[in-house]
Structures are given as C-alpha cells and as structure tokens.
Amino acid sequence: MKVAITGGAGFIGSNLARALIDHPKINQVRVVDNLSTGCEANIAGLGVDFFEGDIQNAGLLDQVFRGMDAVVHLAALPSVPRSVRDPMASHQANATGTLQVLEAARRAGGLHVIAASSSSVYGANPRLPKHEDLTTAPMSPYAVTKLATEAYLGAYHHSFDLPVLPFRFFNVYGPGQRADHAYAAVIPKWISATLAGQPATVYGDGTQTRDFTYVGTVCRVLTDALLLRIVEPRPVNLAFGTRISLLDLIPEIETATGHPVEREHVSARPSDVPHSQADNGRLRALFPTVAPVALEEGISATADWFRTSVMNAASSYPQGRRAAEPDS
Incomplete structure (x- = not known):
C-alpha cells in the first residue's frame, strides 16, 4: 500500500x-x-x-x-x-x-x-x-x-x-508535540515548564475536563x-471516554517528571469548551481490537521524550553556554 x-x-x-x-x-x-x-x-x-x-x-x-x-x-x-x-x-x-x-x-x-x-x-x-x-x-x-x-x-x-x-x-498528546509556541497544548506545555522549573499556566480555575x-x-x-x-x-x-480535569492532570505530570507542578492561574480563554468526553461506541464497532494507551503510561513516555530533547539540545551547545528551550 x-x-x-x-x-x-x-x-x-x-x-x-x-x-x-x-x-x-x-x-x-x-x-x-x-x-x-x-x-x-x-x-x-x-x-x-x-x-x-x-x-x-x-x-x-x-x-x-x-x-x-x-x-x-x-x-x-x-x-x-x-x-x-x-x-x-x-x-x-x-x-x-x-x-x-x-x-x-x-x-x-x-x-x-x-x-x-x-x-x-x-x-x-x-x-x-x-x-x-x-x-x-x-x-x-x-x-x-x-x-x-x-x-x-x-x-x-x-x-x-x-x-x-x-x-x-x-486532545491528542505525546512525544514530538511542541511546547514552545503560544498555541501549545496543555500536556506538553506543562511538562516542559515543570522540567524547566517554571510555573504551569492554568486558564481559568482548572476544573475543565478533557478526553486525552x-x-x-x-x-x-x-x-x-x-x-x-x-x-x-x-x-x-x-477517543476512549477517559475524562479528567486539568487539576487532576497535575499529579500525573508530577509523577512522570519527578517534580512538583507550580500553578499560575490566568483568565479563561474565550471559546474554550468547558468539558469534553467521547462516546466511543462507533469507534469500538469499527475497531474492536484497539486498546488505548493508559494516561499515566502516555504522560510518562511524553516526559521521557522531553527529557531527551532537553539533553540533546544542551549537548549541541559549547560548554558554558546556556541552551534555549528546545523546539519540540
């Protein structure tokens, strides 16, 4: 094919x-x-x-x-x-x-x-x-x-x-997703910020739910x-109906990165959907054998990818020169 x-x-x-x-x-x-x-x-x-x-x-x-x-x-x-x-x-x-x-x-x-x-x-x-x-x-x-x-x-x-x-x-996430631009998705943005020792920006109160x-x-x-x-x-x-709030996502990122997530709340964004969760009946009927990767496993793999990206970016700079945030 x-x-x-x-x-x-x-x-x-x-x-x-x-x-x-x-x-x-x-x-x-x-x-x-x-x-x-x-x-x-x-x-x-x-x-x-x-x-x-x-x-x-x-x-x-x-x-x-x-x-x-x-x-x-x-x-x-x-x-x-x-x-x-x-x-x-x-x-x-x-x-x-x-x-x-x-x-x-x-x-x-x-x-x-x-x-x-x-x-x-x-x-x-x-x-x-x-x-x-x-x-x-x-x-x-x-x-x-x-x-x-x-x-x-x-x-x-x-x-x-x-x-x-x-x-x-x-809300697709995983290795290779960029975190270095204004429209970055929440998981790569929070993982990248946490690994860099920076606060994670939370739009609104963080009770919004997503199906990652x-x-x-x-x-x-x-x-x-x-x-x-x-x-x-x-x-x-x-998607597979795995609804989680953004605030409940934070402990998963803390476990995957090994660092606490510092939060910085800002105003909610216009046109953001408050809650999302998929009914996967039609998907399951068409693809009955597909098993989704669990959230904790996926976030761990994503955090590992970001660590590797940071190390690769740092190694490309002469000793004593600080590397910029990697283009992920």
Whole structure:
C-alpha cells in the first residue's frame, strides 16, 4: 500500500509517518507539508518522500497523490485561540484546504481519504459523553472549519462515491508535540515548564475536563483504518471516554517528571469548551481490537521524550553556554 500524509511533518503526522514506514504492508509514504507548524526534522531519516508546499496548490497535490492508494489528511492550522485571532486563515487552511485535498483525491482515481476533524465541533452542547449524533454547536472559527471538513467528506462520499473516513480527534498528546509556541497544548506545555522549573499556566480555575488520547493510539487506529480500508462517511470519535480535569492532570505530570507542578492561574480563554468526553461506541464497532494507551503510561513516555530533547539540545551547545528551550 502507498500512503500520502498531508501535514506529515507535524506532531501527529510525523508519528504516523514513523508508524507507517515501519509497517510491512506499507510500501511507500509521501509527506506534503508547508512547514508553517510542522518541522522537516520530525521526519528526517525516516525514508519518506517529502514534498514541501501548501495543500492549496492543486498541482502539488496532483504530484503527491499520483500512484497513491490513500491519503491521511492532517494538514491544518490548529488551535481555537489562533482561529479567534485570524478566522480567515483558519478557514482557508482547514476548510478550503480540505476541499483541495478531496478534489485531488478524485483526480487521482478516487483515493481513500481519512481526515482529522475535532471534538471542538460539539462546542456549547453540554451533554456528556459526546456521541456523534449530538447536535453540533461550534464556539470558535476553528471548530466551524473542522465541521466543514467532515461535512465535505460526507458530501464527496455521497456525490462522487469517494471512500472517506472523518475522525473527531480529542486532545491528542505525546512525544514530538511542541511546547514552545503560544498555541501549545496543555500536556506538553506543562511538562516542559515543570522540567524547566517554571510555573504551569492554568486558564481559568482548572476544573475543565478533557478526553486525552495518546498519539500512539491514534496512529494505531489510523493504520488499521488504512489497511482494513474502513469507509464511513459519518464522523467517528477517536477517543476512549477517559475524562479528567486539568487539576487532576497535575499529579500525573508530577509523577512522570519527578517534580512538583507550580500553578499560575490566568483568565479563561474565550471559546474554550468547558468539558469534553467521547462516546466511543462507533469507534469500538469499527475497531474492536484497539486498546488505548493508559494516561499515566502516555504522560510518562511524553516526559521521557522531553527529557531527551532537553539533553540533546544542551549537548549541541559549547560548554558554558546556556541552551534555549528546545523546539519540540
């Protein structure tokens, strides 16, 4: 099987590329990424074919998708706060970008398209756990773009018989996730701060709940979806119902890092969803053998990766010179 990954130099994409390139049933992996949020170093030495460029470049997509069997569409401008600051950029990258990917998949002969949506589409709907048939109530431009992503996949399946599978990701975390930018996710940001002896920034009172999913589990599901050629035009939650508050996350990080977590509370962010938890019934029906990595195991692996990153960054500087915070 030959697979293309859009956004393959990013956090989830590079982890998936690593998983696929080592799989005996995958013959070729191509990555396309404009490096706006990804990093070429993430895929260095993996043996993938890398194409630098934007998914809104139709000619580039035709080149990347030619001869492929499937595409995992992960390219996006992530982050709710980013989309609040610049809604148009999020729409162009996420909604229009998805449309370009689907058109290119059609031109390439009808590739199997697996794409990332987001739990943020549930938004203001308070019901827990979140099942896929709930009314969506986006609270941010980012959430709207992800709702458009999965709607376009469904429309292309019904209009053009394109084989598709939209996944709603829930707070994916793990090794390789950057902590050095304004839109960093909570787990890498708190682990990095704790290891550096800095306070962890808590937006609001910290009672918000999230359904964290380890990136290795996500890659396992995506790999199975490719190899089994799972086609489902309805969105599928990719999470396992493991709801935890941000405050309850702190002891897990303290155990994994071996350091106390100092908290610094700041104002809550606009458009943040207060609570999130997945109903995984549809996921379990499609992937009955997938076992999620436990939160404590995942956070431990993530902390280990950050320690290694810090040591590698420090060793690249002459003795006596202080290394900057590593680009993770």
